[in-house]
Amino acid sequence: MTRVAAFSPARRAFLRGGVQAEPALRPPWALDEPNFLVACDGCGVCIEACPEHVLARSEGGYPVFDPMLGECLFCEACVTACIPRALDKTQAQPAWRLKAGIASTCLAKNGVTCFSCRDACGEMAIRFRPAQGGAAPELDTDRCTGCGACVGICPVSAISLARPENPHG
Ligand code: SF4
Ligand code: SF4
Numbered sequence: 001m002t003r004v005a006a007f008s009p010a011r012r013a014f015l016r017g018g019v020q021a022e023p024a025l026r027p028p029w030a031l032d033e034p035n036f037l038v039a040c041d042g043c044g045v046c047i048e049a050c051p052e053h054v055l056a057r058s059e060g061g062y063p064v065f066d067p068m069l070g071e072c073l074f075c076e077a078c079v080t081a082c083i084p085r086a087l088d089k090t091q092a093q094p095a096w097r098l099k100a101g102i103a104s105t106c107l108a109k110n111g112v113t114c115f116s117c118r119d120a121c122g123e124m125a126i127r128f129r130p131a132q133g134g135a136a137p138e139l140d141t142d143r144c145t146g147c148g149a150c151v152g153i154c155p156v157s158a159i160s161l162a163r164p165e166n167p168h169g
């Protein structure tokens with residue numbers, strides 16, 4: 001039986017089918033969105049447990065990952081803290097399918113020297129290739145873990161995270 005214990009605005013909107021066009025970036029190892037919204041009771045313990053302070057409470061009261069706040073280290077502290085198991089390593093693998101995307105507003109793509117994202121990426125997922133007027137960043141999606149380290153560091157906010165393979169993944 002589907003458990004629907006609380007009726008926050010976000011959950012009511014979800015049950016009515018009023019889901020946001022852009023799915024929220026949930027913490028790592030979150031259940032798929034419908035099951036996450038059922039399991040998560042909005043306690044916020046995962047937010048408090050995160051040593052990097054990259055989790056925040058969304059308007060609807062549920063936790064979201066905000067890469068503008070920093071990098072997820074995949075330390076699992078949020079998963080361990082989640083009593084209702086809305087974050088669950090045994091159910092959700094990989095941690096998420098988020099990948100970085102670099103917009104056309106990137107300085108380097110417009111002839112201005114900038115290597116900030118490459119320098120921030122511990123996975124070496126961003127490489128620069130010669131381009132007209134300089135060198136432009138290219139993402140190696142196989143290497144990218146979606147950690148978000150490159151997002152907040154970009155001086156023109158040209159990088160965002162998304163789920164390229166499955167918008168609800
Ligand atoms: S895995 Fe660690 S760093 Fe990442 S959101 Fe959870 S507690 Fe924060
Ligand atoms: S940090 Fe931003 S502006 Fe600089 S190269 Fe990377 S995407 Fe482009």
Ligand code: SF4
Binds near residue numbers: 121124126143151
């Ligand atoms: S999200 Fe993380 S792994 Fe992916 S390109 Fe950015 S810094 Fe590198």
